[in-house]
Amino acid sequence: xxxxxxxxxxxxxxxxxxxxxxxxxxxxxxxxxxxxxxxxxxxxxxxxxxxxxxxxxxxxxxxxxxxxxxxxxxxxxxxxxxxxxxxxxxxxxxxxxxxxxxxxxxxxxxxxxxxxxxxxxxxxxxxxxxxxxxxxxxxxxxxxxxxxxxxxxxxxxxxxxxxxxxxxxxxxxxxxxxxxxxxxxxxxxxxxxxxxxxxxxxxxxxxx
Amino acid sequence: xxxxxxxxxxxxxxxxxxxxxxxxxxxxxxxxxxxxxxxxxxxxxxxxxxxxxxxxxxxxxxxxxxxxxxxxxxxxxxxxxxxxxxxxxxxxxxxxxxxxxxxxxxxxxxxxxxxxxxxxxxxxxxxxxxxxxxxxxxxxxxxxxxxxxxxxxxxxxxxxxxxxxxxxxxxxxxxxxxxxxxxxxxxxxxxxxxxxxxxxxxxxxxxxxxxxxxxxxxxxxxxxxxxxxxxxxxxxxxxxxxxxxxxxxxxx
Numbered sequence: 154x155x156x157x158x159x160x161x162x163x164x165x166x167x168x169x170x171x172x173x174x175x176x177x178x179x180x181x182x183x184x185x186x187x188x189x190x191x192x193x194x195x196x197x198x199x200x201x202x203x204x205x206x207x208x209x210x211x212x213x214x215x216x217x218x219x220x221x222x223x224x225x226x227x228x229x230x231x232x233x234x235x236x237x238x239x240x241x242x243x244x245x246x247x248x249x250x251x252x253x254x255x256x257x258x259x260x261x262x263x264x265x266x267x268x269x270x271x272x273x274x275x276x277x278x279x280x281x282x283x284x285x286x287x288x289x290x291x292x293x294x295x296x297x298x299x300x301x302x303x304x305x306x307x308x309x310x311x312x313x314x315x316x317x318x319x320x321x322x323x324x325x326x327x328x329x330x331x332x333x334x335x336x337x338x339x340x341x342x343x344x345x346x347x348x349x350x351x352x353x354x355x356x357x358x359x360x361x
Numbered sequence: 362x363x364x365x366x367x368x369x370x371x372x373x374x375x376x377x378x379x380x381x382x383x384x385x386x387x388x389x390x391x392x393x394x395x396x397x398x399x400x401x402x403x404x405x406x407x408x409x410x411x412x413x414x415x416x417x418x419x420x421x422x423x424x425x426x427x428x429x430x431x432x433x434x435x436x437x438x439x440x441x442x443x444x445x446x447x448x449x450x451x452x453x454x455x456x457x458x459x460x461x462x463x464x465x466x467x468x469x470x471x472x473x474x475x476x477x478x479x480x481x482x483x484x485x486x487x488x489x490x491x492x493x494x495x496x497x498x499x500x501x502x503x504x505x506x507x508x509x510x511x512x513x514x515x516x517x518x519x520x521x522x523x524x525x526x527x528x529x530x531x532x533x534x535x536x537x538x539x540x541x542x543x544x545x546x547x548x549x550x551x552x553x554x555x556x557x558x559x560x561x562x563x564x565x566x567x568x569x570x571x572x573x574x575x576x577x578x579x580x581x582x583x584x585x586x587x588x589x590x591x592x593x594x595x596x597x598x599x600x601x602x603x604x605x606x607x608x609x610x611x612x613x
Contacts, residue, residue, distance in 0.1 A: 164482055165454040171431050204482035275559050275582060277484055277528055281364045281406055281612040301364065301612045303437060305484040305528075323362055346437050346459060348401070 156359065157184045157195040161212045161219060164203030169237065172345035173199065176355045189222050197361070198226060202239025206248030206264055206308065209239045210256060220257065228259060231336045233361050235292070241332065241339030242310050250308050260334055262312035267325060274325040276307045282322045282330075284342070290319035290333040292340075292357045300350050302330070302342035310341065364612045365576045366406035366583035367600050368439075368561065369590045371396055374413050376422040378591075394429045400590070401434040403597040406612060408434060409462075409585060412442030413506075420449065424456045431457020441489055441531070450477055454485065462487040462531055465504045468511055468518070471525050478526025487561075488527040490515060492548055493535040500548050507535035519552050530556065531585065533564040541567025541588070549579030561585050569595060569603040576609055 156177070158169055166185070173183050184191055192198065200223070202209045213220055227234040236244055245256040248264035256264065269276050281301040286293055302322075309328045312318065320331035322342070330341040338358065344351035372379040377391040397408045408430070412423040420443065427440055440453050441462030450461050467474050467488045478486045491507055492500040492515035500515035519530055532552055534545035544562050553560045559582035562575035566586040575584045589595050601611045 165459070165485060167431060167455055167457040168435075168459055171457055172435055175432070175435070203484065208482075269557075272557050275557055277558070278363065279484070279529060279559050280366050280582065282362065304363075305437075307483075346435060348436050352435055 154197070154359075155182045155184060155195040156197045156199065157186060157192050158199045158201065159187060159192065159219075159223070160185045161187050161216055163201060163209045163212050163239070166201045166203075168343070168345045169199065169201045172352060172355055173359075176352050176359060181359050187216050187219060189218050192219075192222050192226065197232065197358070198223070198234045200234060200236045200240035200243070202237065202241075202243060204239065206239055206242055206250040206256070207252055207254040209243060210248070210254050213243070224257070224259075227337060233336050233338065233358070235358050236337075236339040237345070238306060238341060238343060241341055242308060244332070244337065244339055245310055245312070248308070259337060260312050260317055260332065261314060262310060264308050264310050267307055267309050267328065270325050277305055278307065278324045278328075279305045282324060282342075284320040284322050284330055285327075286320050287318050288316075288333070290331065290338070291361055292333070292338050292354050293319065293331075294357045296350065296353060296357075301347070302340075302344070302351060303346040303348075304330070304342045306341060310339075362610055364406070364610050365581075365604065366561075367572070367597055367604075367611065368407045368409050368583055368585040369400045369405050369597065370409040370411055370563070370585050370587045372411050372413050372587060373423060373426065373442075375419060376426060379413065393426050394433065397430045397438075398433050400597060401436050404601060404612070405436060405597050406583070407437040407439060409439045409441070412440070414443070420452070424452050427453055427456040427458050439487060441487070447477065447480060450481060454481065460485045460487050460528070462489045464489040464491065467522060467527075468502055468504050468513065471521055474522050474527055475525040478528070483526050483528035486527055487529045487531050488522040489531040489533065490519060490522075491533045491535050494545070494548070498547065498551065500551070503535055507538070515548070516551055516555050519556050523556050523558050527558060529559045529561060531561045531563055535564070537565030538563075540565050543567065543571040544575045544579055544581075546574055546579045549575060549581055553580035559583065569600055572600055573604060573607055573609060576604070
């Protein structure tokens, strides 16, 4: 099996590479590339994302043919794709970080700044928080409800169809922290930084 | 709810841990990679490396340590000490660091913080502030391990780095550092009340009660400590169980 981590200059993806390599341990081939041909021929895709919504979308768009290739992979061919952090946020139609920016539009919804109740909650939301599982998700196999995951973000994905939400977390309000829609998976938290439990989520994705 | 973080810090000089411990399970007390792994397995919420190597030529040493550690520890890794250029940050992040902490360079030129956070995202830019008390409720920023006075007010500076895109502040009291008499709670309280980004408390921890004070009295989002963990007086687990018993929420 070939799994591609999309490298589109979206900031620091070393931790994503390290953790997937650790879990794959030679059984699964992990590619790190933005090469369209390689992406097309892979079995699964990981779409990381760091920095702002706008900078990530701009970086994706700057690589000729990448957005269409990802769309063909995930939407037309319905092959498994995991978005992490801003990688998940970009599933939305629109984001408001830095400037109003169009997202990939794969799951109807928007990405807005977390309402921190006038400074009552510090932003970014950094650290370990419990996830509250909302529905059975293939990537949550053997993951206990209320497990701790590592977060670092100031914006949240608000999908229109609540049925896509697979987990939420509590920070000033109930924030969407994982989604599953058919073959599309996304986590707002960083499984690659969430210790053994996070590696288990990666393992679940690789075993899909 | 969001948990309060416990962050063990390892001081690294020329590739070796300074004030290394002698845990029974350690083969080499001076090996930063092995120590980081022990902390991570023990439940540390993050690991912090502080490179105190004096010379500039040895940057490759810390980068190499980060590279090895990042392959074994899957919790966030923060690296500080001697970060002066965008290239320094790039090198550390590519090696596997999740955050870098900037100290002197931020004081010299706050635009560096802005440039770095714009390029890499606020989530990986920590500004380390070393503060010393100068009068009642007044603290000043010092650099070079507390030797150089800057004349800059610590509270004003904290606000300024927040405005310029710092994602977190690592606040060390130079009066308390190394004393084991507890954090400077007044300093912490003042900074946490005047900023909206998470503050990591540092400098002075000698007992588990000090960790409690940093979080509950000082308002810190995370507590950093070195020697109480280095010398094996307490394990990370002890700290967490203690805090939990006093109703401070931690990741157990």
